Amino acid sequence: MSICCLCVHNVCAYLISYHCISALIYQYTHILHTIKQPQYFRVADALELWDGRGTIPTANGGETTINIKNRIISKQSTVRARTITEEYATDSYQNLLFSICRFQEVTNTYPKKISMVSFTFKQTRFENLHANAIHYPLSNFHYVGVDPPSSTGFNLDESSEGERTNSLVPYQTDPYGCHTKVLQQKRIERNPFVRMPPYELTCPEMREILSWCGPELIPKSSVPWG
Secondary structure, X not given: OEEEEEEEOOEEEEEEXXXXXXXXXXXXXXXXXXXXXXXXXXXXXXXXXXXXXXXXXXXXXXXXXXXXXXXXXXXXXXXXXXXXXXXXXXXXXHHHHHHHHHHHHHHOOOOOEEEXXXXXXHHHHHHHHHHHHOOOOXXXXXXXXXXXXXXXXXXXXXXXXXXXXXXXXXHHHOOOOOOOHHHHHHHHHOOOOOOOOOXXXXXXXXXXXXXXXXXXXXXXXXXXXX
């Protein structure tokens, strides 16, 4: 699971994608504490953006996760009224990139700061590979690792090995996920209904980065935050 907080001035969005339900409940409870820390973002001014592509026709991951979150937080909380979804990302690179566009759709501006809370084993992938691939300044990108206990079924050693084999190694030579079989297959399997994201139309300034496949890095001048 990952939560991505994108901020400009006092407006923030948190992008969250989930894996298993028990781990989600544990992590979200701890994230509620983490996101209140002023060094990351101001929760009172926040827009929550939950991420998850649907794999069945009647639901999507973001909506399912919101339903779980709503069982955790108080009904009187204003957080519910400030929650939206991003429903097209099929991998972690798209989680980050599409969330930036979704934030722009809602706020009409691009984030000046991104804070992400996710599993500890994903930190290298997001900091060294994904943020670098889109030229997002690391000085404005903050990562906080949160792992659920083993009682939820989470195994850090197994997850770290899977991370190295299925993500770190492929993304090192294929930073945009366009050429490596294992990365291409993930996108195909996670998009069973062949849905097309609208972001090249809704975020025209991002059109080049949205379609860039590399493997060479896109010129820094080609991204809106470059």
